[in-house]
Amino acid sequence: MSISTSGGEQRRPSVVSTGKKAPAGKAVAEKTAEGGPAAGDRAAADGRATGTRPAAKSTSKGRVPAGRTGGKKSRQRRPVAPVKVGHGRSWGTIGIFVAVGLLAAGIIGYGAYAVILNGRSWEEKAAAIDGIVNYRESDPSVIDPLPGKKSHEPGPQTYKINPPVGSTHNNAWQNCMGDVYDAPIANEHAVHSLEHGAVWITYRPDLPADQVEKLANKVRGNEYMMMSPVENLDRPISLQAWGYQLKVDDADDGRIDEFIDALRVNASVEPGASCSGGITATGTTPRDNVAGDTM
Amino acid sequence: MATADTEPRTASEAEESAAAGPTTGGPAGGVGAGTPDRRPGSGLLLLGVVLALAIGFAAGLLAPGLFRPGNDSPEAGFARDMSTHHAQAVELSILAHERTTDPDVRTLAADIVLTQQAQIGIMQTWLKSWNLSPTSSQPRMAWMPDGAGTVRDGLMPGMATDAERAQLRAATGRDFDILFLRLMLNHHLGGIHMAEGILELTDDEQVTALAQSMVNGQKKEIELINSLLAARGAR
Numbered sequence: 001m002s003i004s005t006s007g008g009e010q011r012r013p014s015v016v017s018t019g020k021k022a023p024a025g026k027a028v029a030e031k032t033a034e035g036g037p038a039a040g041d042r043a044a045a046d047g048r049a050t051g052t053r054p055a056a057k058s059t060s061k062g063r064v065p066a067g068r069t070g071g072k073k074s075r076q077r078r079p080v081a082p083v084k085v086g087h088g089r090s091w092g093t094i095g096i097f098v099a100v101g102l103l104a105a106g107i108i109g110y111g112a113y114a115v116i117l118n119g120r121s122w123e124e125k126a127a128a129i130d131g132i133v134n135y136r137e138s139d140p141s142v143i144d145p146l147p148g149k150k151s152h153e154p155g156p157q158t159y160k161i162n163p164p165v166g167s168t169h170n171n172a173w174q175n176c177m178g179d180v181y182d183a184p185i186a187n188e189h190a191v192h193s194l195e196h197g198a199v200w201i202t203y204r205p206d207l208p209a210d211q212v213e214k215l216a217n218k219v220r221g222n223e224y225m226m227m228s229p230v231e232n233l234d235r236p237i238s239l240q241a242w243g244y245q246l247k248v249d250d251a252d253d254g255r256i257d258e259f260i261d262a263l264r265v266n267a268s269v270e271p272g273a274s275c276s277g278g279i280t281a282t283g284t285t286p287r288d289n290v291a292g293d294t295m
Numbered sequence: 296m297a298t299a300d301t302e303p304r305t306a307s308e309a310e311e312s313a314a315a316g317p318t319t320g321g322p323a324g325g326v327g328a329g330t331p332d333r334r335p336g337s338g339l340l341l342l343g344v345v346l347a348l349a350i351g352f353a354a355g356l357l358a359p360g361l362f363r364p365g366n367d368s369p370e371a372g373f374a375r376d377m378s379t380h381h382a383q384a385v386e387l388s389i390l391a392h393e394r395t396t397d398p399d400v401r402t403l404a405a406d407i408v409l410t411q412q413a414q415i416g417i418m419q420t421w422l423k424s425w426n427l428s429p430t431s432s433q434p435r436m437a438w439m440p441d442g443a444g445t446v447r448d449g450l451m452p453g454m455a456t457d458a459e460r461a462q463l464r465a466a467t468g469r470d471f472d473i474l475f476l477r478l479m480l481n482h483h484l485g486g487i488h489m490a491e492g493i494l495e496l497t498d499d500e501q502v503t504a505l506a507q508s509m510v511n512g513q514k515k516e517i518e519l520i521n522s523l524l525a526a527r528g529a530r
Contacts, residue, residue: 104350111357122428177386178449180457220457221435221449223382257432265429272416276386277393280464 122266126244129258135165136243143167143243154288157188163202163230164191165240170288174226175278176200180216181228188286189279193226194242197268198275199260202230202238207251211236214251223275224264228282241267363425369496371427372438373506374418376451377489378429381411381418383454384482390463391475399523400472403516407479410512417505439492453485473529480520483513 126132135142143166145151146158150168157168164187173192174185190200201215207229215237219225230238235247239256241263248255279287364370384407391404422429435451436442445452455463455478466474490509497503524530 104354107361108350108353108357111354111361175386177383177460217449219449221379221446221451221454223379223386261428261430261432272419274382274385274412276382277389 122262125258125262126267129246129255129262131248131255132244132246132259134244135161154286155188156286159187159191161245162232162234163187163200163238163240163245165194165245166191166242169195170286172288173275173278175280176224176226176275178220178222179226179280180219181226181282183228183282184230184284185228185282186279186284186286188288190226190228190240193275193278194240194267195269196224196273196275197265197271198224198226198241199264199267200240201225201227201256202233202240203227204233204236205229205231207236211251215256218256218260222264224268225260226275242269243267364427364499366427366431367433367438369438369493370499370502371422371425371431372433372436373489373493373497373502374421375429375431376435376438377486377493377509378415378418379435380451380454380482380486380489381415384411384479384486385415387455387460387463387475387478387482391471394467395472395475396468397472400475403479403519403523404475407516414505414509421501436489438496439489442492445488451485452488453482455482469527473524473527476520476524476527476529480517480524483517483520487513487517 126134142160142164146153146168149157152171153168154170157170159167169191170186170188171192172189173196174189176193176196176198194200201219203212203215215227219227233247235249237248237251237253237256239246239248239259241259244259244263244267246255246259281287388404388407388411392401392408395401395404419429434443435446435449439445448456450456459474459478463471463474463478487510490506490513493502493506494510497506521530
């Protein structure tokens with residue numbers, strides 16, 4: 001709707017000025033200079049421009065021919081012309097033009113604002129988090145398969161960083177349906193959960209219980225979330241997504257929610273992969289191929 | 296060609312030729328006068344057309360963003376929260392599909408896993424097409440009036456608690472089947488509550504169609520679950 005309206009209003013003033021002011025004036029001057037007889041044309045042209053203006057509002061087709069053929073057929077209507085060129089009208093037209101212009105600018109401005117705000121990609125949101133490490137860019141060897149290994153391998157793996165954020169892992173993933181594990185879990189399964197899009201919150205075992213509970217509240221009931229204590233952490237809390245890590249000191253740190261908001265599900269390298277059906281047992285020994293222990 | 300065209304016309308329109316006649320510059324002057332007469336006008340017209348096209352183009356690019364559900368809309372909240380709600384139904388049912396020895400329970404479990412996982416895909420695709428993140432910092436159920444009050448321990452209506460999930464994992468045989476059926480019964484009741492909630496809030500055709508199908512489908516499954524429970528003496 002705004003398109004046709006603004007387009008129509010846009011064109012109207014150009015007609016008005018063509019018929020009324022500068023162009024008409026010029027035409028008069030030139031014609032007069034060349035030869036008197038053309039005077040009637042001018043008046044007629046003016047008259048037509050004035051007279052057809054209301055009718056011409058809706059379509060451009062109607063208007064253009066009127067202006068163009070003005071010189072030929074206009075003679076009969078001459079008398080109407082000179083009187084009606086009202087200056088009063090232009091204010092209304094200008095007003096409408098300005099109003100529509102402002103409205104259009106407002107709509108477009110708001111639209112752009114909304115689109116830009118919503119359109120920020122998860123990568124941009126992640127990059128804006130202070131202190132986050134993006135290993136996908138800074139050191140892909142942290143997430144690539146270990147030297148000489150495939151991406152899926154049974155048995156224990158040795159990771160470059162603690163906790164790991166990618167690389168070779170077991171075939172089974174750790175269940176990440178908002179699971180709050182109260183003991184350390186196997187990296188080999190946890191990394192597979194990261195591949196599926198989980199955010200894994202880890203904390204040093206000496207983190208105060210109230211802090212642990214605050215973290216658990218961010219996890220419980222949310223799929224693609226899990227949490228467990230990790231030994232030998234260099235900071236009290238560490239957050240992992242595939243290829244991303246953020247270490248903080250306090251469960252109240254606002255960056256924790258920013259990390260979850262930006263990377264949960266989004267960081268998945270296998271979109272649509274599930275957190276259900278994973279290993280729910282704790283213990284740092286990987287459990288691939290342990291009979292009867294898939295859930 | 297141009298000359299041939301002009302001449303007959305001047306000839307036929309005698310009056311005009313006569314009037315303009317005296318000066319050969321008449322017709323020529325008319326054209327000449329007409330051209331500057333049009334030039335500023337057509338310049339403005341061109342500018343207007345270009346402006347209108349530019350505005351139209353920009354509006355066309357941006358307008359869809361104004362009319363599709365926004366980040367804090369009920370539709371987006373429903374898509375996110377129902378995805379999470381469904382995900383737990385899938386978790387419970389994939390466990391049942393593997394653990395149960397009862398063909399009726401296994402069929403029901405397979406039906407729930409496949410249906411609800413597909414519906415998660417549909418809802419996630421909505422969010423993508425609305426240019427929204429699958430995640431949000433909004434509290435669960437905030438899109439429903441009084442919805443936030445129905446969340447307990449971070450769990451939306453009908454969702455199994457950590458203790459219930461652990462209990463189910465530990466159960467076997469008939470106990471497992473009955474616990475699974477009871478958990479799913481509650482889960483469906485909560486799910487229907489949410490789906491009916493969005494039906495009251497949205498006019499979006501896709502959302503309405505899927506939410507209505509959830510209400511219908513889960514009501515039918517509740518009937519089935521009740522009959523399965525009754526047949527196992529656990530009604």
